[in-house]
Amino acid sequence: MIELKPCPLCGNNAEIKQTSKNGMRIKCKECVFGISQKVTRYSLEWLKDTLIMDWNTRPTEEKLKDRIALLEKVLEAAEYTCSHVLIPKETDPAYENTQGSLWGRVNILRQAIAAAKEDKT
Numbered sequence: 001m002i003e004l005k006p007c008p009l010c011g012n013n014a015e016i017k018q019t020s021k022n023g024m025r026i027k028c029k030e031c032v033f034g035i036s037q038k039v040t041r042y043s044l045e046w047l048k049d050t051l052i053m054d055w056n057t058r059p060t061e062e063k064l065k066d067r068i069a070l071l072e073k074v075l076e077a078a079e080y081t082c083s084h085v086l087i088p089k090e091t092d093p094a095y096e097n098t099q100g101s102l103w104g105r106v107n108i109l110r111q112a113i114a115a116a117k118e119d120k121t
């Protein structure tokens with residue numbers, strides 16, 4: 001059997017139940033969110049598969065996962081660039097902290113990379 005994804009609203013486990021002779025429901029075990037459907041022409045087995053497929057379909061979540069994967073690649077490339085290419089031998093601290101300067105921007109990028117790494121752990 002295909003596993004149910006967690007509730008899209010609260011992240012807790014969900015369960016599937018038959019609610020009548022021709023109806024089924026998938027409901028979160030913790031909050032009120034759920035979906036239900038009845039069949040007249042199709043079997044309960046078909047309904048069960050259809051409900052599970054509907055419950056587990058998360059287009060927004062999939063797009064976000066793709067976006068995160070892309071941004072992680074960008075972050076990796078930025079980190080490499082910062083640590084291998086853009087290391088100044090000696091920089092003037094006053095110049096380094098200027099946001100408009102290249103090194104100011106590199107520092108902003110380094111801080112963003114460090115923050116992103118902390119978020120992942």
Ligand SMILES: [Zn+2]
Nearest residue numbers: 007010028031
């Ligand atoms: Zn929930």
